[in-house]
Amino acid sequence: MAHLVIARKYRPAKFSEIIGQGQVTVTLGNAIVKEKLAHAYVFSGPRGVGKTTAARILVKAVNCADYPSAEPCNKCVSCKAIQAGNSMDIIEIDAASNRGIENIRELRENAAFAPSSSRYKVYVIDEAHQITKDAFNAFLKTLEEPPPYIIFVLATTEPEKLPVTILSRCQHFKFVLVNQAEVMDVLKKICVSEKVPVSDGALEAICEEAGGSIRDAESILEQVISSASGKTIEREDVEFILGLVESAKIKETLSAIASCDTKAAFARVGDIYSKGFSLQQFTRQLIMALRRVLAELLSGRAVDGFKDPDRVYWMLESLCSAEQKMKWSEYPKILLELAFYKITSDFVPIGKVIELAASSGGDSESPAVTSVKTPSAAAKPAVSIPPSDKSAADLVKLLKGECAPAGKIFDFAEEIIVDGRKLCCRFSGENEVHAKRLLANSEVMEEALAAQGHKGMSIDVTIVMNEKKDPATPEEKITEAKQLEIEEPIIAKLHTLAGGELEGREDE
Structure with a gap:
């Protein structure tokens, strides 16, 4: 049997199995039970959080033998056919490669035909924001008044690119990033099922890199499992496989920054750069580490080397700015060094600056x-x-x-x-x-x-x-001007060409 990747093997088959999207799954389940289905939906949100999965579960639920039920049974002929991708009444379209007006015209013509064996014919259009403007215009009438057996689901990561005329004709469900604790729970269950020993530190590193995307986390986990040699997978293994800078080096860099040791901070940049690591990735890791430091300080807990939350905020702001500039610069090393020079320089809290400015602005010192x-x-x-x-x-x-x-x-x-x-x-x-x-x-x-x-x-x-010198008298100015013209004729000429005239110069 062909190998099935983890992201597909453990893909949710019911609404209740979708993690972190209760605002979507509960509403859709209730709509099915009450038989109040819309004719068009927009599922928007970051990649890998369950948009297409939710669309497929919706397709199964509306065509299930147990309809109306909040969950598909996954046992009937319709559910099995849809799960295997064999149903003729479920049409998945990749808008990235089917984005033109001709493709939409073909869709309109096919929509006129009733479903062959299902209750509803469902069109799932992925990356819908890539459809052209003319194609959207051709799609409007069908989307507004489709046949009663048609349901459209438009999935997109960039809803702002969809025309307002399209959004106004659909029910819009917004998917969100999944929090780290929930992603950790999912990965732990997969590791138990796959019988792979993984430490919590390793799973934490995977979750941090995934950034709230379940699919990304599962893909990284599979990559890590593939390279494992049978022993327990540790955080260091994940960092090595993903090309991340070691946690120990991140801590050393933070220590140099905290102690304002510019030389040590520069040395760390040079070391990371010479080993071929991405400085942008290194900066992102520092940002996340400093973010944790700030959270600890704001919670009232002490952090070695860091005492002032305002200073940590200032550091974060400087590094975030440098990380953004690195995307377009040919000199990322210089940008990071400049940021390090800045954040290891003297820092005065803004409250003190305002207080000092107010005191110095008065009549008395x-x-x-x-x-x-x-x-x-x-x-x-x-x-x-x-x-x-x-x-x-x-x-x-x-x-x-x-x-x-x-x-x-x-x-x-x-x-x-x-x-x-x-x-x-x-x-x-x-x-x-x-x-x-x-x-x-x-x-x-x-x-x-x-x-x-x-x-x-x-x-x-x-x-x-x-003490400032008293202003020169007119006689002194004339003497100085004449002396300059005698001793430095070139400078005098430049002064004249620049639009000025040497004081004391007599008219010819």
Whole structure:
């Protein structure tokens, strides 16, 4: 006997066997019992969730010897013929290859003939959205007023592509993705029936990859079973067969991201890329892992390395954006590296940003920030200066470990010293934004210091502003312009060509 794939072998034969589509199966069952059948139905939803299966069960139920019954008996001549695909009154049409007006005209002509041996003649049109506009127009009249023995079932994954004139003439049933727990139950029953030992972790990986599609899950399971060597199938086996990045490497990457270790995150991307894995698939796995982290944090449970749900949300948003761009880019590695660079950089919660903006927008400055002006015509560029004494260095090291990534802000300070119970940080005017970010995170840092035995320690922030030079007098401007024309005639000419005129230049 020829091998029958799992998806066909375990295809539901009754409405009650269809998983996760109660809103459809109950309604159809009641309509059959009450003999209130519509002449046309649209079954829409994702692939592999039971649209065509439900259509075939509906066909059996309306032609069953037990009609009107909510379920087909699967024993009568009609049910067996339909199950085997031998019934002449059940016509399944693939709209992808029968989409033209000539095909619809042929359908209309055949619909005029009564069923040969069944109660109803049923047309099941799969991928109905691929029918052309002209063909739909030719189909309208037949769909609106078919013979009493005709039922049309249009199955589609893209109902938005069906004309409104078609949808308005049909009863529309929307199929949904099946939740992971229900898919797991189905796979476990199949494994027991097939006598295949599979771990829960392996089934979990299959369900994650299937994404709520029963048929996809069954197809993946068969692929995994085919490659099994008799031992219990583990999650690692599924990941290897499907070309997924190992869970251990996903955890290592998350650890690098959580600790804001950009170098380690980049190294992980390079390692994955060099081994030939799909970076888009790798990104999707990271997104799912971070989604689980966010769910844990929102439930009040602690997750190693992650404390702030807002930061995890920001990471998810960045990775989702990168994953979308990868579909059309020739440089997926660069896109992922850019995303990693972004999410391992400093992060300030939006609440703090708004609070800081509100405080800086007023007439008075925040009391925790002191601005000092120093006359300096040529301000030195911002450089990272190490703490001025060992005690300050120890405190900064502690804060960098406890408050990552905000701890990196100290790298932009001009000077850091300990003055009594204060950790004094001086920033130049060019690094004012970093000073304000340090201020926004100061409460968290002070709590971290207190937790490590430095109670009463506060953080003081000072910004040293460079004094602006007074505007040049007209005489000085003329002198500078003439000097420029003498010393740099090319620059002076470019300035004139660009639409300007050097101040002080005399008319010829």
